[in-house]
Amino acid sequence: MSKIPPPLNPPRRTLLGPGPSDVAPSVLLAMAQPTLGHLDPAFLLVMDELALMLRQLFGTKNECTLPMSGTGSAGMETVFVNLLQPGDRALIGVNGVFGMRMAEVARRCGAEVVEVSGEWGRAFTPDDFTRAAAGQKFKLMALVHAETSTGVLQSMDGMRDVADACGALLAMDCVTSIGGIAVQVDQWGIDAAYAGSQKCLSCPPGLAPVTFSPRAADVIRARKTAVQSWYLDLNLILSYWGGERAYHHTAPINMLYALHEASRLALEEGLPEREKRHFKNGRALVAGLENLGLQHRVPESERLPQLTAIAIPEGIDDGTARSFLLNEFGIEIGGGLGPMKGNTWRIGLMGAASTPANVALCLAGISKLLEPR
């Protein structure tokens, strides 16, 4: 017997977790525009416009800048499978879930990984990498700009010099930073970066913008072994996104409409203005949480404005508390991961969700939650 559920009727939430974030109405509407074919000249124009906007969001002139057809983790995998060949050495900063994931993905490419271990909730210094490198050479050095699992902002100051000393390409995870705070791929000397659509760009999840410097693109073109993932093989994909428009896989048309509109909104606001907004609302949230007696997990100078990691107060059960916020206020906040599971909340004010109204709503909800019952 066939079982058919009723049509969807998702409840309205305010998404204040680590992503996805609230999506602007015009982005949802762009996504609902009629589907075009992936080789339609009208769609090729959308691709060109989108690539141009992604370059601005990444702060780069890199020709090789495009959205991969998967979520942020597919973007991560794209960087590692294309740049690493079996036996290559990679130096990877691990101070949260996404650093761990980078190391795991690199190992699955057959790379020899040296992990730079850092405390969860703290940023790295360039010296941390220099010490871990111990004078050896590496093909790739990688770190996370905005650690979604801990709320840490990683400064890129000095990292290019360390990579140069190791003879390494420099890769950066900016899934949670792009569209929220400054991302300056060219200025910082980044060779490869990947992002996600669903954090500060406030587009639904499903796309992973990536960018590669000319030098990194040369490394990919000069590979002696085939990229282990056919789906993520840039040597093939660039025939579609580049000049030839050769069919590789069917592009996720409507998701690309959404990212086009979300990118437009970010650039129309202006990236410096957008960053100011994220800092202003982030500070207001932290001040309010401190007023309620809550403790930040990250030292002030290393905090992401768009993602606040806060210690769950004694006597409050994580699951019960988050269910209360969701059911009573329609607010989603995130729990902790790894060593922060059960003792940390992650509160996002990302993209369209970074508003004074959401700061007030979140503080009202948490205040209610902390009332003695």
Next chain:
Amino acid sequence: MSKIPPPLNPPRRTLLGPGPSDVAPSVLLAMAQPTLGHLDPAFLLVMDELALMLRQLFGTKNECTLPMSGTGSAGMETVFVNLLQPGDRALIGVNGVFGMRMAEVARRCGAEVVEVSGEWGRAFTPDDFTRAAAGQKFKLMALVHAETSTGVLQSMDGMRDVADACGALLAMDCVTSIGGIAVQVDQWGIDAAYAGSQKCLSCPPGLAPVTFSPRAADVIRARKTAVQSWYLDLNLILSYWGGERAYHHTAPINMLYALHEASRLALEEGLPEREKRHFKNGRALVAGLENLGLQHRVPESERLPQLTAIAIPEGIDDGTARSFLLNEFGIEIGGGLGPMKGNTWRIGLMGAASTPANVALCLAGISKLLEPR
């Protein structure tokens, strides 16, 4: 200087190519519903409902049935990276682009591939596989149910017996068949199948439903080497889609809304009725094309009703002709691939696009095109 393009305003097309196909309005609207978090209980319900519907679409009771977060080619890669380990032997039918792609993906998994070569535009017989197997054993045998590059319908009759004789798991590409014509994974003894959202399901591109038999799932669980793709690793992904709901990657929420609605529409129509509709409109198209003097590329008994491969008549330039249809009538049809490039058109009547009105429109456009000028 920042360059910001205007908002999207895609032209209205009638998508009669090899996919994507026209998307029903309720599917576009479902996709535009507000985004939920990927761990929201309301979203977990959507996932459960969707998995239930995908099982019906695949004709299976397989517990391991879910949509992968990528397009159909990511579904293909999911099957091969999870089932194959380096050194495994795979027997793969190659009579079109997607068979070629399967062989390439399998080789990138480190497998030893034996190709069963077939003529483009023809189906295989079980004997073709038996002969190519030459009495040897294989880990996996794979073939394409509906070859999108040639318009060939591959019967699965007798294929399970061949796979058994080789000691092989049996995998099937049903990207272009699912939701259009009968797909009976359990009845045909298929161990692994992958599909796409954008063909006869008439959902935008971006998701790849997959299903694995209990035996295939056991093979994945018993692997001795890590799956080379972290993003497509079912041992990790099933912790999210299965009981534990452990975070792996952020699910493409709004795309999943769309597939939920598209699956609902297919099941509401009824799969046998839907298949009848595809056959009826496919036959009408072929009759009309034959009236215009055009030649089918595929023998009658091996034709897909949802995708018609037709020889381009002498004296007609492929690119000029397709641009004429697109610009004058808003009709997209597909060109040929591989040896069929420049000499073949592929006309799709898939899902929501399989209507008598579209048959009439397409024939009117092609008739106009063939008029002497």
